[in-house]
Amino acid sequence: MQTVLYDASFEGFFTAVFEIYEYRISQPDIQREGAAAVSLFGNTHTVHTDRNKAGRVIKKLQEKLYEDAFRQLYWSFLSAQPGIENTLFRYTRYALSSSQQITTDYSNADVLTIQQTAKKMGREKHRMEAFIRFQQTKDGLYYAVVSPDFNVLPLISRHFEERYADQRWLIYDTTRKYGIFYDLNTVSEVSIDFTTSPQDTAAIYDEKEALYQSLWQTYFNSTNITARKNMPLHIRHMPRRYWKYLTEKKPY
Amino acid sequence: MSERIREKLTLLADAAKYDVSCASSGSDRKNENKGLGNASNGICHAYTEDGRCVSLLKILLSNFCIYDCAYCISRKSNDIKRVAFTVQEVVDLTINFYRRNYIEGLFLSSGIFKNPDYTMERLVLVAKKLRTEHNFHGYIHLKTIPGASDELMQAAALYADRLSVNVEMPTKESLRLLAPDKDRDDMLKPMQYIDKALIQNQEEKKQFKQAPTLAPAGQSTQMVIGASPETDFQVLYMSDYFYRKMHLRRVYYSGYVPISYDNRLPAIGTPVPIIRENRLYQADWLMRFYHFKVHEIITPDAPLLDMQIDPKLAWALRNLHLFPIDINTADYHLIMRIPGIGLQSAQKICEARKFSRLNMHHLQQIGIAINRARYFITTSDVKMVKDYQADQIKEFILNEGKSKYAPNFSQQLKLF
Numbered sequence: 001m002q003t004v005l006y007d008a009s010f011e012g013f014f015t016a017v018f019e020i021y022e023y024r025i026s027q028p029d030i031q032r033e034g035a036a037a038v039s040l041f042g043n044t045h046t047v048h049t050d051r052n053k054a055g056r057v058i059k060k061l062q063e064k065l066y067e068d069a070f071r072q073l074y075w076s077f078l079s080a081q082p083g084i085e086n087t088l089f090r091y092t093r094y095a096l097s098s099s100q101q102i103t104t105d106y107s108n109a110d111v112l113t114i115q116q117t118a119k120k121m122g123r124e125k126h127r128m129e130a131f132i133r134f135q136q137t138k139d140g141l142y143y144a145v146v147s148p149d150f151n152v153l154p155l156i157s158r159h160f161e162e163r164y165a166d167q168r169w170l171i172y173d174t175t176r177k178y179g180i181f182y183d184l185n186t187v188s189e190v191s192i193d194f195t196t197s198p199q200d201t202a203a204i205y206d207e208k209e210a211l212y213q214s215l216w217q218t219y220f221n222s223t224n225i226t227a228r229k230n231m232p233l234h235i236r237h238m239p240r241r242y243w244k245y246l247t248e249k250k251p252y
Numbered sequence: 253m254s255e256r257i258r259e260k261l262t263l264l265a266d267a268a269k270y271d272v273s274c275a276s277s278g279s280d281r282k283n284e285n286k287g288l289g290n291a292s293n294g295i296c297h298a299y300t301e302d303g304r305c306v307s308l309l310k311i312l313l314s315n316f317c318i319y320d321c322a323y324c325i326s327r328k329s330n331d332i333k334r335v336a337f338t339v340q341e342v343v344d345l346t347i348n349f350y351r352r353n354y355i356e357g358l359f360l361s362s363g364i365f366k367n368p369d370y371t372m373e374r375l376v377l378v379a380k381k382l383r384t385e386h387n388f389h390g391y392i393h394l395k396t397i398p399g400a401s402d403e404l405m406q407a408a409a410l411y412a413d414r415l416s417v418n419v420e421m422p423t424k425e426s427l428r429l430l431a432p433d434k435d436r437d438d439m440l441k442p443m444q445y446i447d448k449a450l451i452q453n454q455e456e457k458k459q460f461k462q463a464p465t466l467a468p469a470g471q472s473t474q475m476v477i478g479a480s481p482e483t484d485f486q487v488l489y490m491s492d493y494f495y496r497k498m499h500l501r502r503v504y505y506s507g508y509v510p511i512s513y514d515n516r517l518p519a520i521g522t523p524v525p526i527i528r529e530n531r532l533y534q535a536d537w538l539m540r541f542y543h544f545k546v547h548e549i550i551t552p553d554a555p556l557l558d559m560q561i562d563p564k565l566a567w568a569l570r571n572l573h574l575f576p577i578d579i580n581t582a583d584y585h586l587i588m589r590i591p592g593i594g595l596q597s598a599q600k601i602c603e604a605r606k607f608s609r610l611n612m613h614h615l616q617q618i619g620i621a622i623n624r625a626r627y628f629i630t631t632s633d634v635k636m637v638k639d640y641q642a643d644q645i646k647e648f649i650l651n652e653g654k655s656k657y658a659p660n661f662s663q664q665l666k667l668f
């Protein structure tokens with residue numbers, strides 16, 4: 001077993017794949033730099049991200065796979081699940097060596113894992129699109145803070161850009177410490193310096209903000225049918241860990 | 253000022269909530285000219301404590317009503333506070349909720365004040381304002397008021413994504429008993445009119461790309477279950493009629509929530525028939541997505557759905573001669589009829605078996621409910637399960653207690 005270290009970027013990963021072939025590393029164990037304890041015994045190969053090498057692998061894969069399969073690879077990669085790189089590598093090797101489309105070979109454990117991981121990502125993406133709650137600031141920015149289970153901001157950006165084309169918005173991921181910001185033209189990645197973090201949040205929000213939040217709570221409570229109360233179902237659909245964002249779940 | 257709005261919102265959301273439809277899918281409205289919103293797959297932004305999806309701001313414009321439908325909380329004879337939103341108030345609420353990502357759009361209904369045209373005109377006005385003044389492309393569902401003019405129907409279809417008129421009672425007789433002011437044909441008429449208009453619109457769109465799309469998410473309706481004595485057979489045949497003849501996109505079933513001491517209706521405190529409602533939805537799914545014909549699900553001589561097991565399993569047990577089905581060779585349409593295998597799993601099976609012959613382990617990995625499916629399938633490693641009788645299989649499956657819905661409804665079950 002030889003540890004292959006890369007820089008956690010998508011291109012870095014595909015550079016690693018390229019070099020595993022290039023150097024004929026027979027039993028690679030792909031790890032993010034700094035993420036895992038490096039094996040003391042086996043030797044380590046450190047990858048330097050190389051756009052050219054990565055691009056060649058990606059191009060080859062895109063020829064071999066349906067478009068949707070490549071999306072699954074990307075989404076699985078973003079999941080950053082332990083060991084996902086090795087699954088992705090085996091998947092890639094299978095795809096490149098097979099003469100037919102392997103995307104739907106669910107009898108293959110790696111294909112199934114990738115499909116299921118992408119689905120998990122899809123679920124988190126969907127939940128963010130559903131549960132994000134914007135608050136309007138004094139200068140007209142719609143602002144939301146999230147901490148999703150996975151790194152899904154790259155996946156939700158388009159949805160919000162298409163939907164809220166006429167309002168400036170910012171979605172900030174507190175776990176991964178970066179945000180996406182839409183300025184009425186394009187979406188860009190931003191990082192925010194929170195050292196001066198204003199605790200007096202009320203001061204920064206639009207005067208109508210509190211009103212609409214409380215009207216939304218009013219609506220949420222009035223639309224409930226008590227005779228049908230079913231908390232297990234409620235919680236299954238809206239897991240507790242998301243409640244912290246939800247205006248309707250805040251105390252009055 | 254804000255307290256007035258809050259009071260209206262409380263009353264008019266409360267009065268609208270018995271309309272169970274909250275779907276915001278089936279449209280493909282794009283955001284144009286950098287406006288606000290779009291409508292595609294429909295997102296549930298929240299779930300109420302009863303576990304229902306909240307995707308639209310669902311309110312009445314007003315709870316004043318000149319009619320007296322026994323099952324309705326807004327009926328004329330009910331002693332409740334009456335209020336009405338202004339058109340602008342509804343527009344403001346919709347826009348401000350939408351911008352904060354609370355909702356996918358608006359579902360606007362109303363009690364009938366003055367007369368049908370007057371009411372419908374105001375509903376249309378809200379939609380028109382949203383679309384034309386606010387460049388709003390989110391989802392709009394409007395109630396069509398029976399008796400309103402064709403011109404207003406047409407205008408409603410122009411601005412809304414979906415239109416609906418609730419027949420509420422599955423048969424003429426129940427309607428006459430419980431909603432004496434309403435005529436069944438008056439309810440079907442707007443449905444027919446819109447149906448024709450939508451079909452014509454599709455023709456026009458083929459010829460002129462520029463023609464505006466009318467109500468891209470089509471029509472829906474709702475039937476109240478358990479307020480009147482209809483059987484599931486009557487209910488499902490009605491649905492089948494709506495799907496085939498009126499091309500409705502959805503039929504909703506709303507378990508009656510007792511709200512009145514009227515002795516024509518179940519008394520207050522009677523449990524909401526949630527299991528029955530759920531079985532009807534399952535049967536509805538079988539018709540819409542699994543290509544089941546209504547007579548395969550229910551017949552006049554056994555007019556009630558089995559409450560213990562879902563209608564797909566019930567069908568399989570009545571048709572054991574068709575099983576076991578070979579997972580590796582059977583047609584997709586047969587695979588999807590196997591209990592424990594959903595549409596997605598059926599698809600995966602058909603894809604995966606092109607690569608290798610599938611065994612039980614593969615099926616488990618794919619995620620099918622083996623404990624149900626095993627009585628009905630042959631795989632590459634399991635040839636044929638013992639020859640059980642239908643009753644035995646039902647017994648086994650029930651004893652496993654894996655009825656997907658049982659845990660949620662145990663409370664209600666105890667009441668039966």
Ligand code: SF4
Pocket residue numbers: 317318319320321324325326327328362363364431
């Ligand atoms: S017409 Fe509609 S609002 Fe009026 S009583 Fe009948 S169901 Fe209720």
